[in-house]
Amino acid sequence: MLQSNPHTTSTPDSGTASGSTRIDRSDIEPINFVDLKAQQALIRDDVERRIKDVLDHGAYINGPEIGKLEKALSQWTGAEDVVLCGNGTEALEIAMMGASVGQGDAVFIPAFTYNATASAVLMVGATPVFVDVYEDTFNMDAADLEIKVEAVALKGELTPKMVVPVDLFGLPADYAAIRKVADAHDLRILADGAQAFGGRQDGRFVGNIADMTATSFFPAKSLGCYGDGGAIFTRSKEEGDVWRSIRWHGTDEARRESVRIGTNGRLDTIQAAVLLSKLSIFDQELKRRAEIAAVYDEILGEVMALPARPENCDHGWGYYSITLDDRDGVRAALQDKSVPTAIYYQQALHTMEAFKAFAPSNGLPVAEKLSERIISLPIHPYMSDDQVLYVAQSVRELVG
Ligand SMILES: Cc1ncc(COP(=O)(O)O)c(C=O)c1O
Structure with missing residues (x-):
């Protein structure tokens, strides 16, 4: 049988979530954008x-x-x-x-x-x-x-x-x-x-x-x-x-x-x-993703627009994606701090070689703008509380 996910028993406490405890890179294990190995160890x-x-x-x-x-x-x-x-x-x-x-x-x-x-x-x-x-x-x-x-x-x-x-x-x-x-x-x-x-x-x-x-x-x-x-x-x-x-x-x-x-x-x-x-472990993983998103929201909310959460929706948090003016600069600085990020998507579809024959003549301004500003932070369910804080604090320092 499966063991329970240790993360679900410990919600990051709000004192820590506010970012008052500063996490140093040396305090944490290396962060992966996705960690299938940690998941596999459970199952x-x-x-x-x-x-x-x-x-x-x-x-x-x-x-x-x-x-x-x-x-x-x-x-x-x-x-x-x-x-x-x-x-x-x-x-x-x-x-x-x-x-x-x-x-x-x-x-x-x-x-x-x-x-x-x-x-x-x-x-x-x-x-x-x-x-x-x-x-x-x-x-x-x-x-x-x-x-x-x-x-x-x-x-x-x-x-x-x-x-x-x-x-x-x-x-x-x-x-x-x-x-x-x-x-x-x-x-x-x-x-x-x-x-x-x-x-x-x-x-x-x-x-x-x-x-x-x-x-x-x-x-x-x-x-x-x-x-x-x-x-x-x-x-x-x-x-x-x-x-x-x-x-x-x-x-x-x-x-x-x-x-x-x-x-x-x-x-x-x-x-x-x-x-x-x-x-069989998906519910626990979903819960943990939401916990991580809540910590990111709390720490980043003062310095940037957070991912939208329409009232009638529960986000599945496949990705935690934000938009930044200097996306590429922040991404490089995060890499220096060993914070992995991903960009989905660098290019809107109608600008791609395979699909540009179907592009509208006046373009699609929001999709084009987003492709220059979007960045996703790690949000896999096997991040430790300290790793979550480290990511959020690193982004806040660079953007705030
Ligand atoms: C939005 C979207 N549609 C379709 C697919 C295609 O799924 P698959 O890679 O399993 O073919 C993906 C996969 O990344 C996706 O993100």
Whole structure:
């Protein structure tokens, strides 16, 4: 069985959180941006036992762990059905194929996200239409979505078909506003929740906010396996069955005849076994991420704008991202202090070589500005209290 996560028993106390105790680099272990080794130390025995089970039964494809994990994820999120697949990109593609998105269709996506959101659209033969984002939440701007949908409808070359909001860094997009636009123009909503497993809006977890949600279990994600993995969540069992068919070459239930176009989109049984183990500590990890974010908020709040926390949302804290005027200078100084950081994203999608043919002529000013200012601080659940303080104090010293 798993041991409990020692971090969850000790919330950083508020005296320390205020930053009154100064932490020196020599007081702490080196900080990693993500620490899968520390996590593995907690679950190693359980993971080995579960992998041994797979080796014993030998069903490497579609073994019992697949159905078990689909059920567990459905229970965890409240989604009606969950279909595991090979990675988060494939999850997006399969959901689009299931909704018959293809050539001649426009799919509206934010310009400030990972490239996979755009490539999935192109891989199914549809056309990405880039939408700007809000400066505070970094998520899709619903007013700009409306403008872009109307422009496409007016031009008449493409059919507006789907919108793919991204829950960037763990924060759910503004689905109420997006839904209004989607309903008015008959668009389906597919949430890209690849960074947001564990995030919540109006009491619903990512996976059960939009009609369809894709996520990724890439190792560095909040819930990640030991390789590639992904899943799609739906409110409709029928849709889930279509996705199961698509992920297995579009075959019927007996897997004899291809009844639609499909692909090999399956998750390996061994990865499902790893995820079952990781899911058992996920609640504790989520809690710890929120504790770290609260300490960062407290120490950094006086000197900079904090990541937005809309009242109806619980952030999943896949990343703690802030914007800084001298982002690159601060980043270099943090590196000198052994504080690892990451930049997601250096470039807005519509400025990239592969996608610039789809760039709007007047650009997307907020996405472009963010790409010059954004920086993410480490927020993995295995940071010690002192490491958290050291990161926050280091940033505050440089920015304050
Ligand atoms: C927003 C977003 N969408 C899609 C993906 C694709 O997931 P995967 O790498 O599992 O294909 C990622 C992965 O980083 C992502 O961050």
